[in-house]
Amino acid sequence: MKSALTVLLTLPLILAAIGIVNQDAAAEDETSNLAKVDYPTDYRYWTHLKSMILLENHPIADTFGGLHHIYANDAALTAMTDGEPYPDGAVFVFDLMEVVTDDEETATTEGPRIRKDVMQKNEKLWSETGGWGYETFKGPDNKRIITDPVASCHGCHASQENNDFVFSTFRE
Ligand code: HEC
Secondary structure, eight states: OOOHHHHHHHHHHHHHHHHHHHHHHHHHHHHHTSOOOOOOTTGGGSEEEEEEEEOTTSTTHHHHOEEEEEEEOHHHHHHHHHTOOOOTTOEEEEEEEEEEEOTTSOOEEEEEEEEEEEEEEOTTTTGGGTTEEEEEEETTTTEEOOSOHIIIIIHHHGGGGGGTTOOOOOOO
16 A cells, blocks of 8 residues: 555645646647648649738738638539538648749749648538638648637638638639
8 A cells, every 4th residue: 555655745746747638638638629620632633713812011911921722622613613501521722832932023923832721511510610620831841830720710701601712712
């Protein structure tokens, strides 16, 4: 049997360990409520919908400044062209690159990637945000950075409710 002294000496360690475990569980809980958006492995083979450059003086340039390309997977493209609601499995990628202009200022092209923003449809998993899961994969390590998809993403996409929360449209 452990002596009282041993218990007293190890108690703080035990409490600290429980605290750490609980903190981990809490941190886990914050994000585990939210299903994770899948990393869009092969999106560069999907359909390119459009591109746009947000210049430095754009109101959201701090987050989205640069040259972005938007891609749709087959499920998203079919629904878009048929004018149907997006089915589970529809995915869009907003691929943001730096803007590079040559020294002579004669041409502008894309530089290194800044971030990829993804919307993935699943009515059950993301019912709180119109059936869309939102994630940002940032930098070369594709680090997931979204903890509050309403504040970071859905609040603004909500303006497109009549278009199932999607801004982009299809052109031939
Ligand atoms: C301030 C408004 C705003 C916020 C915040 C915002 N978006 Fe968007 N998003 C847009 C607009 C506008 C477009 C269309 C851009 C274009 O036409 O090139 C867009 C396009 C997209 C697309 C392509 C599909 C579509 O709707 O056209 C994806 C994917 C996307 N956003 C993901 C995200 C994610 C993930 C977040 C959160 C990190 C986010 N967005 C936050 C305004 C916003």
